[in-house]
Amino acid sequence: MDVQAACNISSLDCDEEGSGPLALIIIPSLLALSTLTVITLIIWSFLSRRTAVQRSLLPSQYINGPSSLQTLRSLTPGPDALSLWEIPAHCHLEEVEFLENGHYGPICRGQLKREGVTTSVVVKTLKGNSNSLEVNVFVELALFHAAVCKHERVVRMLHCQTRRLPMYLLFEEIAPGNLLHFLWSFREGVSGFCDQLQAFSERSVYLVAKQVASGLDYLLSEHRLVHGDVAARSMLIGSGLSVKVSGLAVAFEARRTGAVRKDEWGGKVPLKWQAPERLMKLPVTARSDVWSFGILLYEMITLGDPPFPDLDPSEMSPKTLANYRLKRPENCGGALYDLMKYCCMWNFKHRPAYSDIIKLLDSYLHLADTKPLRAAQSMDVSEYRKRAGLSREHRKHEHEYLKSAH
Incomplete structure (x- = not known):
C-alpha cells in the first residue's frame, strides 16, 4: 500500500511538473488569438462602412437600392x-x-x-x-x-x-446672357446675339446700372451679403435690357466659411476690379463692391474695354491708385463720369451707398444720351485678356464668347 501510494503520489507530482511549461505556451496563444480576432472584426466593420460611403458617391448608374440613397442623405x-x-x-x-x-x-x-x-x-x-x-x-x-x-x-x-x-x-437661363459678351457683340455688330435688344446707349447704361445696384442692395440689406465680384462678366442681360446679378461664388464662399481666403480672392477677381483696400489685403466690405460698381460703369460705357487701359495688371497697387483716376471715356456724359469717380473714391467711407447710387441714376437719367454707343476699335479678346489680367478661370469664359461669336 505504501509503495503503491508512493507511486501514485510520484506520478501525480511528475504530471504537474510536466504541465507547467505547456500552460505557459497555450494560455498566451489563446489570448493573442482572441485579440487578433477582435482587431479583425473592427477592421472589417470599418472597411464595410467606408465601402458604403464610397458607393453612395458613385454616379447614379452604379447605385442600386435604397440603402445607397440613405447613405447619401446621412452625408448631406x-x-x-x-x-x-x-x-x-x-x-x-x-x-x-x-x-x-x-x-x-x-x-x-x-x-x-x-x-x-x-x-x-x-x-x-x-x-x-x-x-x-x-x-x-x-x-x-x-x-x-x-x-x-x-x-x-x-x-x-x-x-x-x-x-x-x-x-x-x-x-x-437668361438670353442673350453674359453682359460683357453682349457689350462685345454690340460693339462688333454680331447678328443674332443682340438683335432682340434695343440700341445700347448711355441711357441704357443708366437703366442697366440701376438694376444691378438694386440687386446688390437687396443682397446686402436682406442677407448681409457682399457680392465680391461685381463686373460685367458677372451680370446676365435678357430681353428688354432686363439684367440680373449672377456670379455669387465669392459671396457663397464667404458665407460658408466666414471669410474669403486672400489667395482665393486674388485668383477669382482680377486686380483691376479690386478696391485699394482689397489690394492691401484688408477685409472686404460693401463699399469695396461699390468701387467695382464704378468699374462696371466704365465697362458698359466703353462697350467692354478693360479698365485702367494704360496700366499693366502688375502695376495695380494701392500706391499707384492713390494718384490715379479713371479717365473719362469717349461718349461718357459728365454726370455719369462724376458717378464713376464717386464710386471709385480712394477712401471707402467716401463712396456712396447703393441707395444713393439708385437715386443719382434716377435723377440724372434725363441727361443721358440716347444715340447708340460706338467703339473706335474692334475687340481683340487675346489683347483684352492681357490688359485685364484675367485668371485662367475667367479666360475660359472668354473662350466661350469666341465660340458663340464665330
Whole structure:
C-alpha cells in the first residue's frame, strides 16, 4: 500500500511538473488569438462602412437600392430644408447639352418641361466621383441659392436634385446672357446675339446700372451679403435690357466659411476690379463692391474695354491708385463720369451707398444720351485678356464668347 501510494503520489507530482511549461505556451496563444480576432472584426466593420460611403458617391448608374440613397442623405446637411426645391416627379429635363466644366462639375443647358410648359434652364451638376465633403458643399450651395435668390434682379434657382444622384441645380437661363459678351457683340455688330435688344446707349447704361445696384442692395440689406465680384462678366442681360446679378461664388464662399481666403480672392477677381483696400489685403466690405460698381460703369460705357487701359495688371497697387483716376471715356456724359469717380473714391467711407447710387441714376437719367454707343476699335479678346489680367478661370469664359461669336 505504501509503495503503491508512493507511486501514485510520484506520478501525480511528475504530471504537474510536466504541465507547467505547456500552460505557459497555450494560455498566451489563446489570448493573442482572441485579440487578433477582435482587431479583425473592427477592421472589417470599418472597411464595410467606408465601402458604403464610397458607393453612395458613385454616379447614379452604379447605385442600386435604397440603402445607397440613405447613405447619401446621412452625408448631406439638412436635406429636408430643400424639400420645396426638389424637382417634382412630373417635371422632365430634356435636350441637355454640355456648355463647360464648372467648379463642381459639368455645366449644361437644357429644357425643363412641366405641365406642357417648356423653360430654358442652366444645369449645374456635381461630378460623379465627388467625396463626402464635396457633396456637403454642393448641398450648402443649393441651400444658399434657395435662401438668397428671391429678388427679381438676382438670378433664380428654379429646382434642385439633392436626394439622389446625379445631383444638380437648375437655374433660369437668361438670353442673350453674359453682359460683357453682349457689350462685345454690340460693339462688333454680331447678328443674332443682340438683335432682340434695343440700341445700347448711355441711357441704357443708366437703366442697366440701376438694376444691378438694386440687386446688390437687396443682397446686402436682406442677407448681409457682399457680392465680391461685381463686373460685367458677372451680370446676365435678357430681353428688354432686363439684367440680373449672377456670379455669387465669392459671396457663397464667404458665407460658408466666414471669410474669403486672400489667395482665393486674388485668383477669382482680377486686380483691376479690386478696391485699394482689397489690394492691401484688408477685409472686404460693401463699399469695396461699390468701387467695382464704378468699374462696371466704365465697362458698359466703353462697350467692354478693360479698365485702367494704360496700366499693366502688375502695376495695380494701392500706391499707384492713390494718384490715379479713371479717365473719362469717349461718349461718357459728365454726370455719369462724376458717378464713376464717386464710386471709385480712394477712401471707402467716401463712396456712396447703393441707395444713393439708385437715386443719382434716377435723377440724372434725363441727361443721358440716347444715340447708340460706338467703339473706335474692334475687340481683340487675346489683347483684352492681357490688359485685364484675367485668371485662367475667367479666360475660359472668354473662350466661350469666341465660340458663340464665330
